[in-house]
Amino acid sequence: MSFVLILVFLLFPPTKKARRDHLPWYDIALSGLSIPSTIYLFVNYEEIVTRGGLPITVDIIMGTLLVVLVFEAGRRVTGIALPILALLFVAYAMFGRDLPGIFRHRGYDWPQLAEQFYMTTEGIFSTAIGVSSTYIILFIIFGAFLAKSGMGQLFNDLAMALTGRSRGGPAKVSVIASGFLGSINGSAIANTVTTGNFTIPLMKKIGYSRVFAGAVESSASVGGQILPPIMGAAAFIMAETLGIPYTDIVLIAILPAVLFYLGILVQVHIRATKDNLSGIPRSELPKLTDVLKERGHLLLPIFFLLYMLFFSGTTILFSAACTIIVTIFISAFRKSTRMSFRDLIDALESGARITISVAIACATVGIIVGVSGITGFGLNLANAIVAIGGESLFLTLLFTMVACIVLGMGMPSIPAYIITATMAAPALVQLGIEPIVAHLFVFYFGIFANITPPVALAAFAAAGLSGAGPMRTGFNALKLALAGFVVPFMFVYNEALLLIDTTLMSGILVIISAILGVLMLGIAAERYFLYKLNLLFSGLMAVGGILFLYPGVMTDVIALAILLFIFTVQFIKKKRHSTAEITTAS
Template sequence: MKPNHRTAESSDSDKGEAGATTTAVEGQAAESNETVEKYDRESRTRDLWNTAWAKPVTVLAVALSLYQIYYALFGGPPTLVHRGIHVAAILVLCFAVQRSHLKEKRSTPPWYDWVFMLGSIAFAVFLAAKFQDLTVSGGRFDTIDVIFSAVCLVLVLEAARRVTGLVLPVLAVLFMIYDFYGRSMPGLFRHRGYDLDQIVTFMFESTEGIFSTAIGVSSTYIFLFILFGAFLQKSGMGQFFNDIALALAGQSRGGPAKVAVLASGFLGSINGSAIANVVTTGSFTIPMMKRVGYRPNFAGAVESAASVGGQIMPPIMGAAAFIMAETLGVPYTQIVLVAVIPAVLYYLAILIQVHLRATSQGLKGISRENLPGVIEVLKERGHLLLPLLFLLYMLFFSGTTILFAAVTTIFVTVAASMLRKTTRMSVLDIIGALRDGALTAISVAVACACVGIIVGVATQTGFGVKLASTIVTIGGGYLLPTMLMTAVACVILGMGLPSIPAYIIVATMAAPALIQLEVPALAAHLFVFYFGLFANITPPVALAAFAAAGLSGGSPMRTGFTAMRLALGGLIVPFVFVYQPELLMLEGTIGQTIWVAVVLLLGIVLMSIAAEGHLMVPLPVWLRLVIVIAALGLVTPTILYDVIGAVLAAAALFVVAVLARRQGKLSWRAI
């Protein structure tokens, strides 16, 4: 959603092979623009930055960012009015910059987008003027209420169509149809039904529809952390992440793939969009992976699997942690702490498979002379870590609010950038960051507003509770089949959706099924969050994988299936922490948490070996099956199965050693 421009100067270390790669990347990224836009709807913006329209859009975006900072520090209008201002400003920006369809060639908004912008302003003004009456109306409404409610509803649906695709608005419309025809629904899903005017006014004039908790979090925490990310990017943090990942992993076997995993994990936690992460880091890492010998499908799969994982990586977790904390009524810091171990295990699983693929194909890394040194990178840009360290201090040790922590961290980011000339932010850079933050927030805010419609219907009709009861009934009251059905439901509900609306929907519809079976609420929400995210790499609608395939030149479907295999650890981890909450530090001692994590890591290593079919030597199918059984035994929460898994694993590894010795490859270097 932001204009294309360089955010940082290239470091002196980007020479030789790495420098040539960067040059090649820029050419490939330009050639892949059309393909990327096919999957990343947020990139479908009008080229208005060289027109007279650029200044008013910049002014509005900067004004929105400054208003959000002011509101965080000093407060402002009542909650409903504030959320109305937030949504209206976001919609105006959306209709100003977002193309109405892929083939639109205009640089400025057409007449109907001007009408949409005026309508957005009008409903915000109406909501502010009507607020006092709403507090005493007792739910009563008149014709003018219905008109403005309908206007807001239509504008939100149209904006959602532009920035998220058809899936979310169509789902919202289907839920409203269900709301209207409730009396005609069969059996368990029958409800009293509501008139159309009741539905639209409920969505507009309450905090349980468009202006629900989702928009409440968007208009506070999420916006400010997106703004923080924009300031980090302007200061050169993206370049720092790429450089430090190159320095740490570039020389190892298959180094560029490991660079992709590390860089995508760093950036994904901050930017919160799997597809945007694929586009941002993938344009740099995918060509590097192909150059050292990785095939296009595998290169795209590595980038998409790593990008999806960024949203489960603390401390920011793509802003979904804020929604989760608000929904569950638990401290944000608790979400961050419990998510650490599962996220690390997820990335270790990807790194293991990447390494095994490199050893099986004899791939090498980038030569040391063509890579930046760790000390060199830290000297040049290491001071950019200060804002992140300051943020962690503010969140965990200062005792201040999250909003105050976010705002002060933005100020610290600007101050830290001034420590080196290469990262110093000018006044124009600060204005650009304020603008880019507001523009980047469009997709999240619009999605939150639209998903509020779905949540509103679920609130009116009790649909979420009914669906959860149905899932539990079909599962026979047993946890494992209920978890499997819940996982499938999450993948289906998450298809084609950004991570935040996907989480909100699955948390409303699917998480209650697990909670009914006495799964801890936090574990249940993390479970559905994981599987809602995996819809981005699960064919047939694997948007992150498809975007990566557009950059790599591989097959979208094959890239998606390969990404699923790479994310195998992430598919296993949620089942483990539901059965063993010790992994999330929700129960037991630190020793028990460490034990569960170590045993699970061994299981993930074995599963990765079986998936790649290689450990020093190619493995026969029967041996891979034995290793899979051993891995499943280790991840099963029963001592007996752990022992069986360990025995099978030892036997399988002994056989592997025998095979490797026969072929003269029994060596640590071959691993």
């Protein structure tokens, strides 16, 4: 924490307009002040433990100093939204005795809060900051080395070679490349800007509207946070919070993530078919063999990482450290990907800068978690959600979804998960839902706040690149992410969608029905199958999609009947239309 704070005040200016050609005296002073408050705990640890946690005046002074520094560092690094939310929670802790209803508490003075934030593991020094200083920093550095070796270019070229010629090819390139990069870099907004600079102009070039192009990029970039194996680094915090193996979370999260991306690809393809859009000419596309020959070896570190995580029996930290070394070694196989000594230093610098952002976000969220713990706000919110939902699981899920989207507004993925896991997940656990299922549910909707108006930051970033209206881009991104909004509800009702406690045959059936469900939802969203769909048939398609996603023989039979019925009607209608066109032409 001390190193991170020092670097924040040395690297991040107080305002966007501040001069960057020299270091102001006050930034040097803040960097200096970042040392005593953290070193004090290290030096006086035994004395603090002997006192049984009872704070003395120096403890409160040091705790206050650290809290102030974390707030200022959070403002510089993450923006104003997260520190303001943390300040509101501090105000709630100090003045909550005056509130009515279930959110009223006995009230706490500042010395009590400073102790909570500074001298416990439910404040700034929480699980989140611990995970960021171990697992997350290693995987961020791993991602930085991959990026420096040209992994981003590899993903773009692979996606172009595989899908560029098909209908709506650039949009499919955006979905695939953004998904892979988003899982590694852990930032929906950064991913949107990085891949969007390349994919959005291509989508507009072949005929997609500005709004749709921005929506595709932002929804695909947000989805990277839920895509294994790295899941934007939130998987590590989830594993530590729940006390279950990281590999279990990865396996459970695979099918919902694939369904999310399949839902986007379906809508992208249907929109291209409906608007008669073509792909990119073959002459403008890279050849798959050339791409693999030039950069294909960069996939080896990812396969090595998967082997180390799932089959080697070693720890996550050892696996990540070994993978970083393997990445450097393998990138040297070809001149185009070989990293110079300067590149290695730049990768380490890039990884450190990203880690600073994550660590400061975790520290700031620690203040929110600390208030929640000492006041019981999280439990009260969970009780309120359960009380409003009554005995209806669906209403409880609906209110939890809304709460997660509100809590996740303007937040990066890791703070969004920590806040929603603290505030909203207990509501679902109270109803008997498995903790891992509850945490995945709130994680999904905390992440989707980035494409949910009015504060849809990823959609706004994409709109800036595409030149479209931010709100329209956000609402279109919501429609593209339809499967992502439906699937979490379905895996709460039936854990088979997470492939928990399923046999091989039942798992295959669940996957097939889930894929058909996502296809039907995409058709319903675009209102086009073989021919344009009216509102009634679109509604039936949506119902059929939901029934397919809810595993069960009867629901699958009904959904299949709906699909076959609409297909038959559409087929006959299209055949008649084609016959009429031929007759007219004759």
